[in-house]
Amino acid sequence: MTSTCIDIRHLRYVVAVADAGGFRAAAKALNIVQPAISKSVKDAELDLGFQIFERSASGVTPTLRGRGFIDDARQVLAQFQRVIRASRQNGEGTSGHVIVGYSALATSKQMSPGLEAFQKAFPRAQLEMHNISTDTIMQSLRAGGIDVGFMMSHPSVGDPEIAQLPVWKTQIGIVTRHGPTSLTVDALREQPLVMGVRENWRPYRDFVDAACLKAGFEPRVVDEAWDVQVIFQRVATGRGVTFYPMSAAESLPATLTVVPIENFDAELTISMAWSARTDTGLLRDFRSMFS
Amino acid sequence: MTSTCIDIRHLRYVVAVADAGGFRAAAKALNIVQPAISKSVKDAELDLGFQIFERSASGVTPTLRGRGFIDDARQVLAQFQRVIRASRQNGEGTSGHVIVGYSALATSKQMSPGLEAFQKAFPRAQLEMHNISTDTIMQSLRAGGIDVGFMMSHPSVGDPEIAQLPVWKTQIGIVTRHGPTSLTVDALREQPLVMGVRENWRPYRDFVDAACLKAGFEPRVVDEAWDVQVIFQRVATGRGVTFYPMSAAESLPATLTVVPIENFDAELTISMAWSARTDTGLLRDFRSMFS
DNA sequence: TCGGGTGATCGCAGATCGCTATCATCTGAT
DNA sequence: ATCAGATGATAGCGATCTGCGATCACCCGA
Known part of the structure; x- marks a missing residue:
């Protein structure tokens, strides 16, 4: 039982899955393979304690609680990226x-x-x-x-x-x-x-x-x-x-x-x-x- | 040359160093060893393109640009943690x-x-x-x-x-x-x-x-x-x-x-x-x- | 001059991540 | 009814990364 705390990467993948509408599509968008997404999302769900996506044979749909989390994750991700970007560009x-x-x-x-x-x-x-x-x-x-x-x-x-x-x-x-x-x-x-x-x-x-x-x-x-x-x-x-x-x-x-x-x-x-x-x-x- | 993109962990460590006023003190606060902090902070600085801390024999002081980054990092970190926490606690x-x-x-x-x-x-x-x-x-x-x-x-x-x-x-x-x-x-x-x-x-x-x-x-x-x-x-x-x-x-x-x-x-x-x-x-x- | 403090560097062990290959399942067209 | 093609899940393997320990280089003050 490795506690694998949630990470920016997890947020990135979860949001990508939500945007792409599926694990495979998200993997393609992120230029990685599908099992990596599977594992990350599963780890995130394990850590959060609830299912983010409802899986089916024709793609995924976010659960009710998942939707809220995805929205929040988007915000965090955007803020994170902007801070990095702004700091890189900021002059003295x-x-x-x-x-x-x-x-x-x-x-x-x-x-x-x-x-x-x-x-x-x-x-x-x-x-x-x-x-x-x-x-x-x-x-x-x-x-x-x-x-x-x-x-x-x-x-x-x-x-x-x-x-x-x-x-x-x-x-x-x-x-x-x-x-x-x-x-x-x-x-x-x-x-x-x-x-x-x-x-x-x-x-x-x-x-x-x-x-x-x-x-x-x-x-x-x-x-x-x-x-x-x-x-x-x-x-x-x-x-x-x-x-x-x-x-x-x-x-x-x-x-x-x-x-x-x-x-x-x-x-x-x-x-x-x-x-x-x-x-x-x-x-x-x-x-x-x-x- | 591995591009090691910046991560929540980097933010956490940078903020910890700023709060503790030193690499060793931050390491103690985070229950890890000092070289791990050294490397993470160096990687972050490399990725950002500027020095975050001014090192001296008597601890560290944030640079001008570092101070701005640290403040932003605090915000991101707080938002990140609150999202995780809120999601875990949130009911249906x-x-x-x-x-x-x-x-x-x-x-x-x-x-x-x-x-x-x-x-x-x-x-x-x-x-x-x-x-x-x-x-x-x-x-x-x-x-x-x-x-x-x-x-x-x-x-x-x-x-x-x-x-x-x-x-x-x-x-x-x-x-x-x-x-x-x-x-x-x-x-x-x-x-x-x-x-x-x-x-x-x-x-x-x-x-x-x-x-x-x-x-x-x-x-x-x-x-x-x-x-x-x-x-x-x-x-x-x-x-x-x-x-x-x-x-x-x-x-x-x-x-x-x-x-x-x-x-x-x-x-x-x-x-x-x-x-x-x-x-x-x-x-x-x-x-x-x-x- | 030397002890105690700072951060930096190096090599190693364990954990993690992503890849390949494969499986179980469902859908939908034939 | 069936079979091709889609979905996500799983297992094993190799590259990478993280953190640890030991050590180094440096500076300050006694």
Whole structure:
């Protein structure tokens, strides 16, 4: 009877199993073999005194108590990793650490004043910016991987644990390579579109679909890409045009411009989001820069 | 060159070294040998990329960057341990966990209504009560070992990171075994006293000293004990009497009574304290039960 | 100068972790 | 009904790591 106390590794594996939905899938994600996962999870369950997962021949499902533990483990893991990361990056004499996740749609000059004000007010604090998708922002907020996110607000991203505050609004425009100064809905109707894949751009795609429906047409998507850079590249090579917030004009490649669409009602709201659970002191100071 | 990623064990050892003030002392505290500590700390420093401790022949002192890391490590460690502990104790379907530390002086019927209201409002939350000294409360609050503390408020326990809120006041009385209904200062002047050792009762001893000085005498302490139970036991065997808050009357052994002192101005304020950093959702709900 | 304190280094034994191979079981398509 | 393919569990083995003991190098104070 070796007491094998629980370890970060156990948490990592348990969370991986929960995320992957199975032992084998988790093993593949972690680049180790399945029996190692089996043993670790079993040891953890032995140490905790209860079953974390209900095993079946078609994967695993967390038990009731397991679900709570997994949520907690996510938090611990995120905090652990951020401390290591922050310490590695921290220079001499810095203190404090805020991790920001922002969707590509939120890239904008509206964000800069707040960031600069924060860095001026807290020069010893470290600000870490990550460009990630809206869905990933929500996940990371819940898990504690990021402290605050900037992204499009949308009913589908509602979550009682996550607080949101609208910070600015912007109209949707069209990104093209030859620069008209504006576009009519009729001109837009038959335009071939390049858009982000639904898997990674779900709320934005839904929003665009709704806006087009209201304008009386169905978007003709001829190409999809995972990343915003790839979308812009495709637009630049003439595959089509794409919808994009007017506020993100500055972040476009030099060869592209974003132009307004006449009589097209599509106003996007960009919100700041944070987890109600991890709302600590420095983070509150950060938020105050945007309100 | 094995990449030996940082682990909870590394954090544990680093914090232990910081607390013990040396590698050998930390080893003794952890019941392992010193070379194991040496290696772990070295591995951690290698992984982090900077020196955590400045070694000298007379012990170690944390470097500037080391201090920051140690503080963070304390938090991670505390959160880690609490998750494991909470999960082990959690019954089916509980969620949420609040750890309360309270000084012996704060034991009182004034605390109960708030606790009961909280448990009624959040029946699924787990409430963990720990009886610890005022100094330990402050340390644990900073390190994240407890969420909220009840203790005597006193200027010497001031700390910018720790928020405090007075929750009740009480006069100091005298605990004796034969029960007079009250005591005069003159009768008190020559009484032999049993008190808590300064090391563990510093703020309270300072407070009592000041009160006696104001009343015009110096307390004659004939016996000191570490624990409140031992103090009461000594009082019960007739070694002397002791000062104690009137509000804690209910927690006295049956053979002892606490009586007021005439014309003795010694009002103690009991405060609720919490860390501004770890002020999360459920904790705020807990606090609201007391204000 | 030397004893007692500090941390660092080296070699060894036991424990741990991950890998390979295999098993028991369930699911679902044929 | 059956069989291929999926699931997780188990056993044995080798590489690695952790902790132990003995020892070293150093510094401070008597």
